[in-house]
Amino acid sequence: NAGVTQTPKFQVLKTGQSMTLQCAQDMNHEYMSWYRQDPGMGLRLIHYSVGAGITDQGEVPNGYNVSRSTTEDFPLRLLSAAPSQTSVYFCASTAGVTPYNEQFFGPGTRLTVL
Amino acid sequence: RKEVEQDPGPFNVPEGATVAFNCTYSNSASQSFFWYRQDCRKEPKLLMSVYSSGNEDGRFTAQLNRASQYISLLIRDSKLSDSATYLCVVNTNTNAGKSTFGDGTTLTVKP
Numbered sequence: 001n002a003g004v005t006q007t008p009k010f011q012v013l014k015t016g017q018s019m020t021l022q023c024a025q026d027m028n029h030e031y032m033s034w035y036r037q038d039p040g041m042g043l044r045l046i047h048y049s050v051g052a053g054i055t056d057q058g059e060v061p062n063g064y065n066v067s068r069s070t071t072e073d074f075p076l077r078l079l080s081a082a083p084s085q086t087s088v089y090f091c092a093s094t095a096g097v098t099p100y101n102e103q104f105f106g107p108g109t110r111l112t113v114l
Numbered sequence: 115r116k117e118v119e120q121d122p123g124p125f126n127v128p129e130g131a132t133v134a135f136n137c138t139y140s141n142s143a144s145q146s147f148f149w150y151r152q153d154c155r156k157e158p159k160l161l162m163s164v165y166s167s168g169n170e171d172g173r174f175t176a177q178l179n180r181a182s183q184y185i186s187l188l189i190r191d192s193k194l195s196d197s198a199t200y201l202c203v204v205n206t207n208t209n210a211g212k213s214t215f216g217d218g219t220t221l222t223v224k225p
Contacts, residue, residue, distance in 0.1 A: 033212070033213075035215075040217065041217050041218075042118070042201055042215030042216050042217045042218055043158070043201075043213075043215040044215070045212060045213070045214075048212055058212065088155075090157055090158070100145075100146045100163070100205075102148075102160045102163075103158075103160070103213065105157035105158050105159070106157060107156070107157050108155075108156075108157055
């Protein structure tokens with residue numbers, strides 16, 4: 001199993017550009033999340049999904065959209081990039097929807113917005 | 115006040131030392147608790163879950179005090195390979211993926 005994969009690994013955008021960060025998991029996990037991590041800080045939840053067709057906002061959703069058309073994929077769209085969105089983005093998946101399960105993270109996408 | 119607060123660190127200790135990290139959480143309805151380890155510029159990985167009765171995994175011991183709303187992680191006989199950032203994670207919601215992370219405590223173990 002590849003686990004959780006993310007592409008691209010690195011990305012540089014100009015202010016106002018849009019792009020999609022890809023995330024896929026091959027563990028048949030129901031639950032997927034997107035986090036951002038700024039320097040010296042913990043992870044903050046952007047959006048999450050409890051299954052295909054169901055998404056909801058996390059702590060810092062503004063400027064981002066998500067969709068979940070399949071169990072495997074959970075892309076994150078930046079609508080109009082801003083320098084404040086410079087961060088490392090991690091996608092995670094969890095088996096089931098109980099609060100006791102381990103989260104598995106992808107390797108991250110390092111995004112710089114100029 | 116942040117929902118999850120950790121010792122700011124950094125902790126610099128010699129090999130073989132014992133080091134303890136603390137984490138406090140503000141929501142008394144929190145349901146589950148974890149310690150994740152994050153190596154520099156890598157993704158977080160689960161170190162251990164934290165149970166009310168306390169749990170141990172080799173040199174690592176995690177404790178939960180619900181009355182005082184804090185979690186601790188004890189590392190005994192520190193190794194160079196323990197150098198990392200340790201993230202305290204709390205789930206209040208019923209869903210594991212909707213977690214609240216502390217800012218992390220960085221540990222450097224020196225020869």
